[in-house]
Amino acid sequence: MALWGGRFSTGPDEAFKQFNDSLPFDYQLAEQDIIGSVAWAGALEQVNVLSSDEHTKLVAALNELLEEVKADPQAVATSGAEDIHSHVEAALIEKVGDLAKKLHTGRSRNDQVATDFRLWCRDTADHLLGAIAALKAEIVALAERELGTILPGYTHLQRAQPVLFSHWCMAYVEMLERDESRLQDAKARFNFCPLGSGALAGTAYPIDRQALAQGLGFTGATKNSLDGVSDRDFVVELLSCASISMIHLSRMSEDLIFYNSGEAGFIELADNVTSGSSLMPQKKNPDALELIRGKTGRVFGAFSAMMMTLKALPLAYNKDMQEDKEGLFDAMPTWLACIHMAQACIKGVKVNGDKTLAAAKGGHANATELADYLVAKGVPFREGHHIVGVLVQLAISEGKTLEELSLEQYKSVNDVFEDDVYPVLEIDACIKARQALGGTSIEQVTKAVKEAKKKQQIT
């Protein structure tokens, strides 16, 4: 039975019904809808719309329904009701008859759906926060395992300066920490309860909305009924959190795909996150990482779709808002799955330290050290930069590294060079020199790892 038939002389066209119904996707709000309804029943008892006996009966039936829904959520999706709110009401009528029809007093599906959805977002955010923490811990563990490994650092995908492999790891821990705090921040902002806002103007019953909100675990009640029913900032914020985090996961995937390539050979991904080719027996493809990179586009799509949907909506509720769900219902589990998968990939990474070291030593990645050496000898940096450029050209023409050039060759370019230039060019010296906060020296990276581990213990 529809919730609104009285004013209509005919029912909806089948095509319109299918177009309008949201149950095929908002069945996912079943638990939240029932939990919100239990709280609303309590509020109605307090304002004497329900007797204590009626309240007890309704709550018992709602709890029974909750168990049924938990046991078989898919069954809800196919009941044929218009939406989850209609479904729950119809199921309740089956259990307690006309009494169920009192539950919607003073409530609208507009404040109801806004409440259900925020409850869903809260649960989902908590799952995501747990998954991000676990991924961070996995990356920190890899950083600890590989503390001595040297990797070429890149800019423009050209070898630039050597860095510790663990420094690379800890860069992603930084990003994930921001993802975590962004999500906590969004949660703190959306954890307010619109129930009791009515359709748009507020409810005509003297409901204690703060108590109602707190009973549902919200920080408090929303303060303006028009805004309460029509605000979907929280959906946009969550999709933005998801999109930014997916950028990080995608960039990490891209780095690892490159490191795992035959050309680089820096790492080997484990068998359990790679797949083979149906034709080429030698292949071991980084599918998990490619899928993380690929799914990133899907999450961005949901984010921009939501912004487009909301941008010109007049206050207050409009049916356009029903479009808020499918994108989020797809994007959040996608994000969660990508975090889990990234963790599985990181867990099995085997680093080939000889290859990373050899690559870090190539590409004249110690040229900056040479410029700094000249600075220490009193040569202005810009001049030193030019001198080193000439030396790099010389090394390239002879097919040599900078440390393979003879002192005579150095002196032929500038006579400030002495024997003490060679220790400066050693790769360990390049790493060791980066002692300032945030640099790639062992001391700084060890400190970052320690701090990350300390935070893990606190949370």
Ligand code: ARG
């Ligand atoms: N299914 C709707 C949604 O998801 C909620 C119902 C509001 N319907 C209405 N006619 N005001 O937004």
